[in-house]
Structure formats: C-alpha cells, structure tokens
Amino acid sequence: MTHRQTSVRSLRSTGRRLLVPAALVLSVFALGGCKLPTFGQFNGATTQAQTENKLWSQLVILGIGVGLIVFVLILWAAVRYRRSSKNSEIPKQFSENVPLEIFYTIIPCILVGLIFWGTVVAENTVDTVVAHPAEIVNVTAYRWGWRFSYASSNGVSQHVMVQTSATPALYAKPATSSEYPQLMLPSNSTVRIVLQSVDVIHGFYIPAFEFSRYAQPGVINTFDFTTTSTGNFRGQCNEYCGLYHAEMLFSVKVVSPATFTSWLTSHAS
Numbered sequence: 001m002t003h004r005q006t007s008v009r010s011l012r013s014t015g016r017r018l019l020v021p022a023a024l025v026l027s028v029f030a031l032g033g034c035k036l037p038t039f040g041q042f043n044g045a046t047t048q049a050q051t052e053n054k055l056w057s058q059l060v061i062l063g064i065g066v067g068l069i070v071f072v073l074i075l076w077a078a079v080r081y082r083r084s085s086k087n088s089e090i091p092k093q094f095s096e097n098v099p100l101e102i103f104y105t106i107i108p109c110i111l112v113g114l115i116f117w118g119t120v121v122a123e124n125t126v127d128t129v130v131a132h133p134a135e136i137v138n139v140t141a142y143r144w145g146w147r148f149s150y151a152s153s154n155g156v157s158q159h160v161m162v163q164t165s166a167t168p169a170l171y172a173k174p175a176t177s178s179e180y181p182q183l184m185l186p187s188n189s190t191v192r193i194v195l196q197s198v199d200v201i202h203g204f205y206i207p208a209f210e211f212s213r214y215a216q217p218g219v220i221n222t223f224d225f226t227t228t229s230t231g232n233f234r235g236q237c238n239e240y241c242g243l244y245h246a247e248m249l250f251s252v253k254v255v256s257p258a259t260f261t262s263w264l265t266s267h268a269s
Contacts, residue, residue, distance in 0.1 A: 042208050045233060045254065047226040048126045049210035055122040059115065066111070126211075129224045133192035134257075137183065141195070141202035141215035141237065144244035148183050150264060160267045164250070175234040175249035183252045186260035187230045195221040203239030206252055212238055230254045 044050040081091050140147040145164020162181045173179060185191050195204055197215040205212040208231075213221050237248035255263070 045208045051125045052210045134189035136192040138194045141197045146250045176232050176251040180249045185254045186257040187227050187254050190226045200241050202237045205238040206235045208233040227254045
C-alpha cells in the first residue's frame with residue numbers, strides 16, 4: 001500500500017470519527033425550537049430571560065455530550081490497554097498522528113465558534129430596545145433604596161412615583177413585603193427601564209427575569225423587559241454598596257394591561 005493510499009484511508013477514517021461530534025453539535029442547536037430543561041435556572045418571566053435560558057440549556061447539553069465522549073474514550077483506553085498477566089507487553093508507541101491531531105484541533109475551534117456566535121445572538125436579543133415601548137419607568141438607586149417613576153411611552157410624565165421608606169431598618173422580611181417598594185409592570189408588554197444611581201454603584205437584579213445591570217452614578221443604562229407572565233417577583237441590589245445593602249430590596253408585580261392602567265390612573269397625582 002502506497003503512502004498516498006494510507007493517507008487517504010486515514011482521512012476517511014477521520015471523517016467517520018467527525019460524524020459523531022458533528023451530529024452532537026447539530027442536534028443541540030436543532031433542539032433550540034424545543035422545550036429544553038432549565039438545569040436549575042428560572043423558567044424566565046420575560047422573553048429576554050427565555051432567550052438566555054435557551055442558550056444556557058443548549059450549552060449544558062453540549063457540555064454533557066462532550067463530557068460523555070471524553071469519559072467513554074478514557075474508560076475505553078483504560079480497559080483496552082490495561083496491563084494484565086496475559087498482556088504485560090508495552091503497547092506500540094508512536095509519536096504523531098496527523099489526521100487525529102487535525103481532528104482534535106478543529107473540533108474545539110468549531111465548538112468555541114458556535115458558543116461565541118450563540119452568545120452574541122443572545123446578547124443582541126437581550127439588549128435590543130424597541131422604538132415605542134408600552135411604558136417607560138425611570139429607576140433610581142440610592143443608599144438605601146429604590147425610586148420608580150413612571151412615564152408614558154410618548155414621554156409625558158404620569159406623576160406616579162414609588163420609593164423605599166426614608167428610614168432604613170432591618171426588616172428581615174421578604175422582598176414582596178409592603179416595607180419595600182414594588183415595581184408594577186403590565187404583562188405581555190415591552191417596558192423601557194431607564195436606570196441610574198445618585199451616589200455609588202448599585203446592582204439592579206431580578207432573579208426571575210435572569211437579569212442584572214449596574215446602576216452607576218453619571219451613567220444612564222437603558223434596557224427593555226418584555227413580560228410573559230403575571231406574578232410577584234423578588235428584586236434586590238446585588239452590588240455591595242454599604243451598611244444597609246441587604247435592605248435594598250424591592251418586588252416586581254406583573255399584572256394584566258387593564259389592571260396596570262387602572263393602577264397607574266389611581267396613583268397619578
């Protein structure tokens with residue numbers, strides 16, 4: 001057999017080996033349209049959170065698949081080439097295998113490229129802001145609380161403001177308690193959040209929304225939430241900001257658009 005024939009056979013063999021990981025990668029992203037397990041994450045109460053969850057689930061499934069392949073190969077090598085009384089000879093040694101080296105170099109590069117591409121697409125989706133949100137809420141963080149000021153999408157102030165009590169105290173109660181401010185949002189609607197801080201850096205974090213963003217002095221962060229379900233959700237500052245950091249809690253209540261409009265009208269001054 002000539003050297004060329006040997007190389008062709010090796011490349012064909014490598015191609016067959018590529019089928020399994022390639023099929024694994026394609027199947028993971030093909031599952032994107034299916035209902036995937038959350039692997040400990042929240043289900044996601046906004047479309048932005050659901051985009052993040054989908055990427056997270058795909059990456060976990062891909063990681064499990066890669067881990068299984070590595071585990072099986074290690075187990076196979078340990079069993080196949082174990083030393084025993086019947087097989088005490090040292091296996092044949094070789095210094096290179098070009099097709100195999102190409103294989104285990106290209107596959108990780110492809111995986112990293114897919115992960116990078118999926119992350120960019122998800123981040124762009126999460127950070128996209130619409131031209132005309134249903135409502136605009138100005139969120140101001142300060143030591144030691146939150147202020148929510150509502151404005152309509154055309155910029156006309158509704159003169160509705162909710163904020164933390166002026167005197168911080170160690171309530172040690174859930175974030176949904178009346179001692180903390182509540183951010184009211186309409187369901188199945190896109191709401192614009194305009195976030196800023198008046199003193200130090202704070203963290204605007206809503207676990208059920210799978211979202212966290214810094215509130216920074218002198219910087220205005222703007223982002224959208226598109227709610228998908230009603231309910232009460234916990235919120236908090238997740239950036240240590242001083243003595244009463246643990247008391248910087250708030251809640252988010254998502255209600256029907258009609259209920260939200262009624263609430264907004266009844267609280268307008």
